[in-house]
Amino acid sequence: MIGWPVLRAAVALLFLLLAGLPLRWLTRTPPPPAVEVSSSLANEPAEPPLLPEILTVTVTFTLPPETFTLTLLGSEILQSTGSDQFDFSTRVEAIFPPEGIDLVLEAEWKEHFRPVKSLVVVTRADGSQQKQTVAGKKTLSEILTFPGQEGTP
Numbered sequence: 001m002i003g004w005p006v007l008r009a010a011v012a013l014l015f016l017l018l019a020g021l022p023l024r025w026l027t028r029t030p031p032p033p034a035v036e037v038s039s040s041l042a043n044e045p046a047e048p049p050l051l052p053e054i055l056t057v058t059v060t061f062t063l064p065p066e067t068f069t070l071t072l073l074g075s076e077i078l079q080s081t082g083s084d085q086f087d088f089s090t091r092v093e094a095i096f097p098p099e100g101i102d103l104v105l106e107a108e109w110k111e112h113f114r115p116v117k118s119l120v121v122v123t124r125a126d127g128s129q130q131k132q133t134v135a136g137k138k139t140l141s142e143i144l145t146f147p148g149q150e151g152t153p
Helices: 005-027 039-043
Strands: 053-061 067-072 075-081 087-094 101-108 116-123 129-136 139-146
Touching: 053 067, 053 075, 053 101, 067 087, 075 087, 101 116, 116 139, 129 139
Parallel strands: none
Antiparallel strands: 053 087, 053 116, 067 075, 067 101, 101 139, 116 129
């Protein structure tokens, strides 16, 4: 070996350390800005909790489905298998937030190929109604969103 390998290694290590300082400065994450809480936000009263209300949900089909389920928040609130009924109705206690509620409607008709429509009506405790119509052929799978206070004029 020519020269002093220990001295070469020390110089290389010193070079890497000196090069690392500007890289550390360039790649550092700046601290988050300080956030001040205004006194007006701290003094605002909290929103009252939402109370459950009785909802009447009615589903009407143009042709009786072979099977049908209506789900609210993961639980079945209406279901039917092999019935000759066109209309289904139920009352359910639920919280109706300002963002609204989502109902999942799934229906199936045995060997039927012409379009079938379904009308879903949600009646709130105050008597206000919201309606949505969906159509399908052999199967129907829809998520219906009924807006709350934000969506009403």
